[in-house]
Amino acid sequence: MQTAVIVFPASNCDRDAAVALEKVTGRVPKMIWHRDTEIPSDVSFVVIPGGFSYGDYLRSGAMAARSPIVSDLKNKAEKGLAVAGFCNGFQVLTEAGMLPGALMRNKGLKFVCRPEKLKINNANTRFTSRYADNSEVTFPVAHHDGNYFADDATLNKLEKEGRIVFRYADNPNGSAQDIAGIVNEAGNVFGMMPHPERAIDPQHGGTDGLDLFKSIIESI
Ligand SMILES: NC(=O)CC[C@H](N)C(=O)O
Numbered sequence: 001m002q003t004a005v006i007v008f009p010a011s012n013c014d015r016d017a018a019v020a021l022e023k024v025t026g027r028v029p030k031m032i033w034h035r036d037t038e039i040p041s042d043v044s045f046v047v048i049p050g051g052f053s054y055g056d057y058l059r060s061g062a063m064a065a066r067s068p069i070v071s072d073l074k075n076k077a078e079k080g081l082a083v084a085g086f087c088n089g090f091q092v093l094t095e096a097g098m099l100p101g102a103l104m105r106n107k108g109l110k111f112v113c114r115p116e117k118l119k120i121n122n123a124n125t126r127f128t129s130r131y132a133d134n135s136e137v138t139f140p141v142a143h144h145d146g147n148y149f150a151d152d153a154t155l156n157k158l159e160k161e162g163r164i165v166f167r168y169a170d171n172p173n174g175s176a177q178d179i180a181g182i183v184n185e186a187g188n189v190f191g192m193m194p195h196p197e198r199a200i201d202p203q204h205g206g207t208d209g210l211d212l213f214k215s216i217i218e219s220i
Pocket residue numbers: 049050051052053056060086087088089142143144145146
């Protein structure tokens with residue numbers, strides 16, 4: 001299966017995402033530059049990687065969300081293309097309006113960089129089907145803008161529809177309802193602040209992230 005990773009100026013987890021995708025699919029992903037205008041038609045899963053796209057100027061992810069490739073991504077996601085954004089990728093997805101809410105400055109005003117325990121709040125999604133409901137995984141976090149915010153109506157809707165996919169066991173950034181990752185209404189667009197692609201090899205300290213990639217690939 002063909003997958004792809006979008007690359008922005010100052011992406012820094014694009015290679016990690018590519019390594020994870022190749023490990024799970026056995027095929028080298030396409031690396032797509034932000035100025036490109038089209039996701040190739042053979043691509044069935046796209047990762048928006050972590051990093052500091054456009055230097056985090058304006059707001060993290062705000063400029064990347066307006067890049068040429070993201071408008072095509074948005075169109076294709078509306079038609080069902082599977083998309084995941086990790087860390088800066090999650091910020092891009094909210095800024096692009098592909099996921100609800102916003103990622104604000106961490107509550108403690110500090111960059112947090114550490115392994116973080118997460119609870120699988122919903123294992124019945126295309127991104128988490130290989131995990132057990134309520135099980136715990138450890139993924140690294142590394143961000144200064146990870147404080148998930150949404151209004152009460154949105155939070156209630158997310159909760160009611162089972163779209164809060166991951167929660168922090170020990171909230172590192174002040175996120176509403178300990179939210180670490182959410183999925184869109186259609187279930188094909190997913191974003192999370194922690195980094196599953198940095199937990200795919202024993203030398204990373206753990207391999208809990210592999211099942212996320214396997215889940216979505218299997219669903220395709
Ligand atoms: N590791 C990352 O993707 C960092 C995301 C973002 N630039 C932040 O610090 O909040």
